[in-house]
Amino acid sequence: MKKIIILTLSLFMLSALTAVTIYEIQYTEDPSGDSPYDGEVVTTTGIVTAYGFGNDKYFISMPEGGAWKGIYVYDYTNAPAPGDEVEITATVDEYYDLTELTFVTSFSILSSGNPIPDPVSITTNELATEEMYEGVLVTISNITVTEIPNSYNEWYVDDGSGECQVDDGFFEYPAPLIGDEFISITGLVDYGFYYYSINPRDANDVVVGGVGAIIYDHEPAIGEDVLVQFTYYEDYSIMLWWKTSSDYDFEPLEMTTGRSVDYFATIPGQDGGTTVNFYIEATDSTGVVETFPEGDPETIIFGVYSHQAILNIPPRAFNPHAGETFPIEFASQQNDKAILRIYNAEGKLVRTLVNTIIENQTGINLYEWDGRDKENNLLPLGLYICFLEVIDTTNGNKKTAKAPIVIGSMLK
Incomplete structure (x- = not known):
């Protein structure tokens, strides 16, 4: 009986120390797909192809990559980096038919900075x-x-x-x-x-597919940076130009390449009630520029989700006598009542532009003022005050904001 027990123990210890390749763990002709080592403790090595699956797990592969040569490691204790060559002793498990290494009892990094196998x-x-x-x-x-x-x-x-x-x-x-x-x-x-x-x-x-930009969040959280990815198939200089509704002009952000055809830039997070517009320019070695999109710029909206009075006025004059209009962006939470008025420099009301309930979920609204008064007459050049009053329809609370607008002289 003692010999049998010792023999069994020896076989168990031998099994626990079995060194096998990932291919040997994964390859199977069983229709179930189960590993031939299911339930056994094995030691194997591999290159980490990715870390962070489910936040803190990873995959490893044989250096050459290929079919049957990769495996998932359910290990939230160790945190190897992609390119690390690791040696692991763990149990092979079919977790709901996913072959994985789990219950890691030994882990070591043999080398780092190795090339990740080609996909x-x-x-x-x-x-x-x-x-x-x-x-x-x-x-x-x-x-x-x-x-x-x-x-x-x-x-x-x-x-x-x-x-x-x-x-x-x-x-x-x-x-x-x-x-x-x-x-x-x-x-x-x-x-x-x-x-x-x-x-x-x-x-x-x-x-x-195709040339164009992907915005990773058109309506980000307040203050959250926004990643923009742009795909282009030529080796051009790629620049992203962006501004808010309160900015005078667009500012540049150089886009960096992640792959041969993909470029990335991060637009800084903004306060609630801010609209960001941007476009992208691709410039070749001779200075020829292509602009994307060809029409209106792309838009990112940082919404308003509380009772506020927000006015975004660009710092420039406009000339309604030349047919120009002036963009007035105002914001508060959805279902607030917004009243937008224009006063002259003496404080006299010249026109009420908006008197409405905010229906937009983001709370941001845009009004293009044509520079006319309530009688539809073009106003003379001078300083005017844009005044926003916002009323919370649930309790009657009011908030206000104001900003100057300048009507410039007619062109000669």
Whole structure:
């Protein structure tokens, strides 16, 4: 009996120290897809392809990458960096049919700064159906959105071979629309709730189709910076020009490249009640400039969600006698009553421009004043006062704001 126990113990210890490759852990011909090492303690090595899945977990791969050569590590104790070569002793587990390494008992970094394996190019149908790509860094190309994000931020794309799921294990991509096209999406493949999905690691993994900008939040939180991604296929100098409604002119932000065709810039967060407009210029080596979009600038809105009186007036004169109008942006929370008036320098009311309930969810409204009084006459040059009164319709509380407007002289 003692010999049997000792033999069993020895076999257990040998199993616990079994050194195997990721390929050996993952490769299976079993229709269930289960690893042949399911339930066993193994030691393996690999290059970290991504960290931060579900905030603090990661994937590793054999250096050459490829089918069956990547695996998910459920380990929230260690925090390796992409490119680290690690050695791990852990238990192989089929967690709801996802092969993973868990219960890590030994972890060491063998080297750092190693190249991350190249992604494997596969079809969307292969991603959706093939066990061999679970845990692997892959790329799908020339794809179109077929389903918009559900409540779990899962959405679907198709390259014509059959749709697959895109998920947000690492970062949340801004909600696409059905029909949106992407040149490619790169990411790690996981499995859950009966679906394989691709999880891009960051914005660089998502290459949009066509030339244009992606705004990562059209209505950000107050004070939150906004990331803008621009895709362009030439090696041009790319500059983003932006301003708020209170600024005199656009200010430049140089866009930096993350991949060969993608450029990024961060627009600083703003106070509530602020509208940011921006456009992008691509300049070639001869100085020829292309502007995107071709028409009106793109818009980002920092909404107002409390009772306030906000006036945004650009610091410039305007000439209504030459047909110019003047943009007056005013804001308060939705359902407040807003009254916008113009007074002359002597304090006499010359016109009430707005008397309305704010229906816009962001609270921001724009009025283009034509420089006319209540009799529809063009006003003479001079200083005028724009006065905003905001009334909270639930309790009658009032707030006000005012700002000067200058009507310039007629052009000679």
